Amino acid sequence: QVQLVESGGGVVQAGGSLRLSCAASGRTFSSYTMGWFRQAPGKEREFVAAISWSGSIGYADSVKGRFTISRDNSKNTVYLQMNSLKPEDTAVYYCAAQGVKSSKYDSWGQGTQVTVSS
Numbered sequence: 001q002v003q004l005v006e007s008g009g010g011v012v013q014a015g016g017s018l019r020l021s022c023a024a025s026g027r028t029f030s031s032y033t034m035g036w037f038r039q040a041p042g043k044e045r046e047f048v049a050a051i052s053w054s055g056s057i058g059y060a061d062s063v064k065g066r067f068t069i070s071r072d073n074s075k076n077t078v079y080l081q082m083n084s085l086k087p088e089d090t091a092v093y094y095c096a097a098q099g100v101k102s103s104k105y106d107s108w109g110q111g112t113q114v115t116v117s118s
Contacts, residue, residue, distance in 0.1 A: 001097075001099075001106060001107040002024045002025050002026045002028075002029065002032065002097050002107045003024065003025040003026070003107070004022055004023070004024050004025075004095045004096070004097060004107055004108065004109035005022065005023045005109055005110070006020060006021065006022045006093065006094065006095045006109045006110065006111060006112040007020070007021050007022075007023070007112060008020040008021050008112060009093060009112030009113045009114045010113075010114070010115070011115045011116075011117060012085055012114075012115070012116055012117070013116070013117050013118075014085060014086055014087055014116055014117065014118050015084060015085065016085050016116070017081070017082060017083045017084075017085065018082045018085065018114060019079060019080070019081050019082070020036070020079065020080040020082065020093055020095075020112060020114075021077055021078075021079055022034070022036075022077060022078045022079075022080075022095030022109055023075075023076060023077050024076045024077070024078070024097060025076070026076070028099075029073060029076040030053060030073040031053050031099070031100050032053060032097045032098060032099060032100070033050060033051070033052045033053060033097070033098040034050065034051055034069075034071060034078040034095065034096070034097055034098075035047065035048075035049065035050035035051075035095070035096045035097075035098065035105055036048040036049045036050070036069060036078075036080045036093060036094070036095060036096075037093070037094045037096060037105075038089075038091035038092065038093045038094065038114075039091055039092050039094070039111075040088075040090060040091040040092075043091075045094070046060065047060050048060050048063055048067065048080070048093070049063065049067055049069040049080060050069065051069045051070065051071050051078065053100065057069055062088075063082075063089075066082065066083050066084045066085075067080060067081065067082050067083070068080070068081040068083075069081075078095060080093070082114070085114075085116045086116060087116045087117070087118045088116075089114060089116050090114060090115050090116050091113075091114060092111040092112065092113050092114075093111060093112050093113075093114055094108055094109055094110075094111045095108070095109040096108050096109070
C-alpha cells in the first residue's frame with residue numbers, strides 16, 4: 001500500500017476551476033493505477049476519473065469534457081484539473097491507488113473538500 005495525501009480543495013463559484021493534487025509515498029508509484037472518487041453529503045462515493053500506469057484514462061460521464069486527470073511519476077503525484085465547476089460537483093474528493101496485482105483500489109487518501117457555490 002501507499003500513503004496518499006490530497007490537497008487543493010476549496011470554495012469556488014460555479015464556472016470556476018480548481019486543481020486537486022494527490023502526493024503518494026513509495027518508490028513504485030509509476031506502477032499504480034490512480035483514481036479520483038468523490039462523495040457528496042447523503043450520497044455514496046462515486047468514481048470520477050482514473051489513469052493507469054500506462055497512461056490509459058477514463059472519466060465518469062458527469063465530468064467528461066470538464067475534468068482532466070494527469071500524473072507526474074517523477075513527483076509521485078496525480079492531479080485532477082476541474083474546470084466549469086457546477087454546484088453538483090460539491091463533494092469530498094478522494095485519491096486512490098490500485099496496485100498492478102490488485103483488482104481493487106486498496107489505498108485511499110483522507111479526502112479534500114470541494115464546494116461550488118451557485
